[in-house]
Amino acid sequence: MNASQTHLAAIPGAPPAPAVGAGRAAPSRPVPADGLARRIGRTVLRPFRPVDEVADAIELGRRLQRPTSTGRRILVDDLGTGADAAVVTSLVARALAHFRHDRVLAVDATGRSPSMADRLGADEPGHLDGVDPATFESVCASLGGVDENLWTVGAAPDRADAYSSGLLPISRFFGVTLVAGRADGAFAAAVGAGAHARVRVVRATRESALRVGRELDSLAATRPDEVGRTVVVVFDERRREDPAFDVARTTGIIAESGAAVVVVPHDRHLAQGAAVLPRLIGETTHRTVQLVAAEALGRAVDGAAPARTEGE
Numbered sequence: 001m002n003a004s005q006t007h008l009a010a011i012p013g014a015p016p017a018p019a020v021g022a023g024r025a026a027p028s029r030p031v032p033a034d035g036l037a038r039r040i041g042r043t044v045l046r047p048f049r050p051v052d053e054v055a056d057a058i059e060l061g062r063r064l065q066r067p068t069s070t071g072r073r074i075l076v077d078d079l080g081t082g083a084d085a086a087v088v089t090s091l092v093a094r095a096l097a098h099f100r101h102d103r104v105l106a107v108d109a110t111g112r113s114p115s116m117a118d119r120l121g122a123d124e125p126g127h128l129d130g131v132d133p134a135t136f137e138s139v140c141a142s143l144g145g146v147d148e149n150l151w152t153v154g155a156a157p158d159r160a161d162a163y164s165s166g167l168l169p170i171s172r173f174f175g176v177t178l179v180a181g182r183a184d185g186a187f188a189a190a191v192g193a194g195a196h197a198r199v200r201v202v203r204a205t206r207e208s209a210l211r212v213g214r215e216l217d218s219l220a221a222t223r224p225d226e227v228g229r230t231v232v233v234v235f236d237e238r239r240r241e242d243p244a245f246d247v248a249r250t251t252g253i254i255a256e257s258g259a260a261v262v263v264v265p266h267d268r269h270l271a272q273g274a275a276v277l278p279r280l281i282g283e284t285t286h287r288t289v290q291l292v293a294a295e296a297l298g299r300a301v302d303g304a305a306p307a308r309t310e311g312e
Helices: 003-009 036-048 051-064 085-099 116-120 136-140 161-173 186-193 206-222 247-256 283-302
Strands: 072-077 104-109 144-147 150-154 176-181 197-203 230-235 260-264
Touching: 051 085, 051 283, 072 085, 072 186, 072 283, 085 104, 085 116, 085 144, 085 150, 085 176, 085 197, 085 283, 104 116, 104 161, 104 186, 116 144, 116 150, 136 161, 161 176, 161 186, 176 186, 197 206, 197 283, 206 230, 206 247, 230 247, 230 283, 247 260, 260 283
Parallel strands: 072 176, 072 197, 104 150, 104 176, 197 230, 230 260
Antiparallel strands: 144 150
16 A cells, blocks of 8 residues: 555545556546647647658558568567556557558457556457357457457467467457457467567666666577567556656667667656547657567567467
8 A cells, every 4th residue: 555545544434545557537628638729739830840751650560561472470478577568569469550551450468447448448358268259240249349340359468378279269350469468467478489570668767778688688589580570569558657768878879789669758648547539649659659569560570480389
């Protein structure tokens, strides 16, 4: 308990303090990441954007629309740092679904709240248990629809068998399948063995940077091809959580390993912990998430083939 919870628990008749990590009640009114003045200025100036900025946006869209010969599977986890891998996965999934012409599936195996279905605003999240892979229509009966090209589904973090029996048979219906999992989860481990790329979402702290460094050193020594298929996302989830964290130096060191590294800035709208409304996300967050999606997809398409998993 924190100090306020301890104080509350000491008051006779007071309601019990919420458990640490319990989901927060959704705020009654979503807060936009950017202030009103910035949003108005961005709208007014959009027709006058520099030519280089427009060219960069076109190139990023081209990267996100890359065709895939077969469905690509991308695993997203927090590397044990406690970062919100589910919200980053939901943002990447939306970016891919917006730019691509094939289907995108976002799987939530984090077991945390708010869930990915909550973040995506899906009414019926669905679950991998009992999914019928016979046809796409039968698969949809177990999924939660988000929009025309995007679906989501939940999976038990500790069920490794759900990968071969549930996810693998249905991934053929999707151009890209994103899986948000726990670093210590059996389901994530099973997905990771056959993933085409990995995204490691970590908090913007020195401790997380050290953990990333150890992980990349281990991969370089044992599975060097996997380093090139890795994207590290430094997520400033809690606004300057570690004031002594040197972002520029850390990202430079990570990039030397061969892994891609992208910094996702703090975003007031994401920090609310409720359904993510794309129109309220900061402009910088939009561009950064699209870059994460492009880097992950590029590595999933171009990277060395993953180890084949039984059932493929």
